Amino acid sequence: MNRRKFLKGAGGVGMVAAMSQLGALKALADTSSDYKALVCVFLFGGNDSNNMIIPYDSASYTNYANIRGGLALAQSSLVPLSNPSTGLNTAKTAGVTQFALHPALSPLKSFWDAGQMAVQFNTGPLAAPTTRAQIVAGTATLPTNLFSHADQQQQWQATGTDALGMIRAGWGGRAAEHVGANLSGISPVISVSGNSILTQGDSLRPLSVPTYGSVFSPLWGDAYLAGSEIGLRNLASSQLELAQVSIKNAALAASSTISPIINNSSSAVKAMFSGQTSAIAVQLATVAMLIESRAKLAQSRQVFFVSLGGFDTHTDQLATQQGLYTALGTSVATFMNAMNSLGLANNVTVATMSDFGRTFKPNSTGGADHAWGGHQFILGGAVKGKNYYGTFPTHQLAGPNDYSSEGRWIPTTSVEQYAATLATWLGVPTAQLASVAPNLSTFTAAGWPANLGFMG
Structure with a gap:
């Protein structure tokens, strides 16, 4: 059985809890001075x-509209962003002197204005620093199965493979192992979007929670839950079955702490999401409630994984993105407001990521096809916001940043750098960054910075 099937089978009906140990929770002082949480939003x-x-x-904009054709948004509909106080380095922005947001993302503008939002340009999975000249010459070292959804999702979340070429852990889980998290209590790494590689550590295993309910059906009754550990252990007859028993028992123990939190109808932050029913809103509301009750989880560092699907827009892209960005912008803005209301603006950071970008040139069916580098948002009080980081690609088909002739931007920032920057903010020592992002040295050896600078 592979790990994904095993964990799905062990988790039953909604919450998988697998930790090296699950001991009694120790009290955590309800202060925010040393608390940090990273919320990874995968699109x-x-x-x-x-x-x-x-x-x-x-x-x-004229150049953008001429190439994008039917995918170009009307300039009058865009949400212009004020420039950084230091101005724009046009050498890093391909001559662009001002940027704007998609109109559905307008709820995020206030965070830009407040200096709580930054943009990281043209980031994506890379095996090594890569140029168009190398690709044309056939000398470039490229990521495994470039343009494949599954492979690029894994490389975004794992940033490396082991000696056998297998992906076994993600940078979020590895980071948690190096920041002094309480590894004997509720896992410091929590997914609210099912199993994810990003949350898996080398030895630390994540907790995957539902957005409501409990790990076991209440129809089974308290007597079953109370006697489950003895019963399950008596049924186990192999190491695999014993491991499954351990996971289920850990889920039971975690459920007694987690379930009251995610089902708390009087939660102040949950009320802020009232009326929002999108998947991303429900997930972020759950994360907000878990952070609101952080003292009960006995963690000073946490990594959360949430997601929003539907971005494979080969057709009908404008209408699809309008709906997706409306859900994303509204829910992330609400979440950030919730963190501000808890006094945790400086303690919680939200970072987006996605499989890859899409072709700048539209296809013939009202959409765009698989590409490579893409832009990401980072939000939070600790973000060095109202600024742009990295290098914006030259909008020219078959130009200096194009993998082909359709506008597949070759990343100028690697996922390793992005992960290392966020991990450093969490508190991972510089000496441990190589274990968080195993291929980081490939880029630093070429003069690319390990820290992108968008975190304070």
Whole structure:
């Protein structure tokens, strides 16, 4: 059985809890001075960030519209972003002198204005620093199965493989192992979107929780739950079965702490999401409640994984993105407001990621096809916000940043750098970054920075 099937089978009906040990929770002082949480928002399917952050000045917008054709958004509909106080480094922005947001992402503008939001340009999975000249010459070392959803999702979440070429852990789980998290209590790494590689550590295993309910059906009754550990152990006859028993028992123990939190109808932060029914809103509301009750979880560091699917927009992209970005912008803004209300603006960081970007040139069916590098948002009080990081690609088909001739931007920032920057903020020592992002040294050896600078 592979790990994904095993964990799904062990988790039953909604919550998988697998930890090296699960002991009694120790009290955690309800202070925010040393608390940090990273919330990873994965946009499954390949987000076309070419329409997420858009050139706004007249010359750059005209070039954008001419190439994007039917996928171009009307300039009058865009949400212009004020420039950083230091101005724009046009050498890093391909001559663009102002940018704007997709209109459905307008709820995020207030965080930009408040200096709580940054944009990281053209980031994606890389095996090594890569140029168009190397690709044309056939000398480039490329990621495994480039443009494949499953492979690029794994590489975004894992940032490396082991000696056998297998992905066994993710950078979120590895980071938690190096920041002094309480590894003997409720797992410091929690997914509210099913199993994810990002949350798996080398030895630390994640907790995957539902957005409501409990791990076992209440129809089974308290007597079953009370006697489950003895009963399950008596049934086990192999190491695999014993491991499954351990996972189920850990889930039972975790459920007694987690279930009251995620089912708390009087939660102040849950009320802030009232009326929002999108999948991403429900997930972020659950994360907000878990952070609200952080003292009960006895953790000073946490990593959360949430997701929104539907970004594989080969057709009908404009209408699809309108709905997806409306859900994303509204829910992330609500979540950030919830963190501000808890006094945790400086303690919680939200970071987006996605399989890959999409072609700048539209296809013939009202959509865009699989591409490579994409732009990401980072939000939080600790973010060095109202600023852009990395290098914006030149909007030219078959140009210096194009893998082909359709506008597949070759990343100028690696996932390893992105992960290392967030892990450093969490508290991972510099000496441990190589174990969090195993291929990081490939980029630092070439002069690429390990820290991208968007975190304070």
